Amino acid sequence: MAADPLGWWRRQSLRFRLTSTASAVLALALAASAWSLVGVLGRSLTATIDETAYLRANQVRVDADAGRLPPELSSPDGTMIQVIDARGRITHATVGTDRLVPLLGPAARAAAVRSDGARFLDGRPYGIPGPLRVLAVSADGGRTVIAARSFAEVETSLVTAGHVLVAGTPILIVLLAGASWMIIGRTLRPIAELRRGATEISDTARSRRLPVPEAHDEVHSLATTLNDMLARLEAADARQRALVSDAAHELRSPLASIRLQLEVALGHPEGQIWRETAEGVLEDTLRLSRLAEDLLALARLDERGGSPARREPVDLEDLVRQSVERYGEAPVPVTRDTGGDDACLTVTGDALDLGRVLTNLIDNAVRHASGEVRVGLRGGGTTAVISVTDDGPGIPEADRERVFDRFTRLDSARSRDEGGAGLGLAIVRETVRAHGGAVHLEDAGPGLRAVVRLPLAAGPVPDRLLDRFPD
Ligand SMILES: Nc1ncnc2c1ncn2[C@@H]1O[C@H](COP(=O)(O)OP(=O)(O)OP(=O)(O)O)[C@@H](O)[C@H]1O
Ligand SMILES: [Mg+2]
DSSP states (O other), X not given: OXXXXXXXXXXXXXXXXXXXXXXXXXXXXXXXXXXXHHHHHHHHHHHHHHHHHHHHHHHHHHHHHTTOOOSEEOOTTXXXXXXXXXXXXXXXXXTTSOSSSOSSOHHHHHHHXXXXXXXXXXXXXXXXXXXXXXXXXXXXXXXXXXXEEEOHHHHHHHHHHHHHHHHHHHHXXXXXXXXXXXXXXXXXXXXXXXXXXXXXXXXXXXXXXXXXXXXXXXXHHHHHHHHHHHHHHHHHHHHHHHHHHHHHHHHHHHHHHHHHHHXXXXXXXXXXXXXXXXXXXXXXXXXXXHXXXXXXXXXXXXXXXXXXXXXXEEEHHHHHXXXXXXXXXXXXXXXXXXOSOOOOOEEEEOHHHHHHHHHHHHHHHHHHOSSOEEEEEEEETTEEEXXXXXXXXXXXXXXXXXXXXXXXXXXXXXXXXXXXXXXXXHHHHHHHHHTXXXXXXXXXXXXXXXXXXXXXXXXXXXXXXXXXXXX
């Protein structure tokens, strides 16, 4: 198997990777600065030596030109001087300097005078350990002044500085790597706490939250965001559980009633009450199947997550007419309100689902109305407004939002016989929302008005509607 160095690197902990990257960058930076420090130090020390040698040589040359040269030259700063005449003989020299052999031969002397700079010279042939910096200036009468200074001290300083840096840099790197390791570990600790908190959240401890660090940093906002998410999940979970228990509860009473009726019928084998029993059982079965259908409708709405099952043009005018026609036999008259304009009102969505919205609202209105139910439809700009109004007892303002919750019934005693499970308005609200609209209940004084707003379809009007508006 081929080794994958990047793969290895990626498998290491974040702490290790951060520390080693920081240390590597630091090591490179320190090495580069040590290198340039030694270079700058060497150059500036050499320049100082050359400067001193040049000043001494120049002074001797001035003295030589003025004829003031003593036979024995003094050397207060250790600079070696040789004065060489036109024939190449040493006429003057500092104490301790070779008086027979010039430090630079004729050719080298001429080159040194021309180049106007100092050069290195091995001092050993002249009995001086280590290298020398040598320069030459010309004086009157073809004479040359040679000045030389030992380079040994500079060399020692540079070597010492090098040793200090070579030994100090790794120590510094190790110290800084240790500090980074600790600081990064401390920084990552809240993340480890988060992880531990997350592992402790089990199915049974649902309301657990992740530990939020005190510092208001990125980990803090991560923890609060995750906690918000946990709260939302917990609420969704609670809703789901409540739904299951409500549904089970709702199923129990028709089932118990069916069982009771069958038991009573079986207790009277003469068969007189079988017809009554069958009617009762049928009624309960219809109730059960309506409940199952409503639950299925809600489950589908949940599944689709807020979008309609289909996206087709739905003509609201047709939909309202058909819905109203179905209530011809209702205990109270259901009429179409003729107040609205006759504009072409088309929305995009699912005709069946929107039909169910109207049915649920008209069912409620018919159940509570004392005289009549009116269904209105009008268009307002980009919205269509459907209203279902009855003249019944209405709903107190405090309950007008609550009734949209699943399994919420207000007049519980009555509705258990006549009404359904309390899912009708929940289905209405979720369907309308999936179609991008909104629904609310308002006082119709007397009675209640349910108002549904739906966004009108943008784009071309369907062909079958164009017939109505020839222009
Ligand atoms: N037009 C109305 N007038 C007075 N009260 C109403 C009206 N419509 C609904 N309500 C109240 O709101 C409650 C919830 O209505 P919803 O349609 O959700 O359930 P339901 O009619 O009881 O049962 P389902 O619709 O599932 O058969 C009803 O039980 C009733 O108390
Ligand atoms: Mg209802």
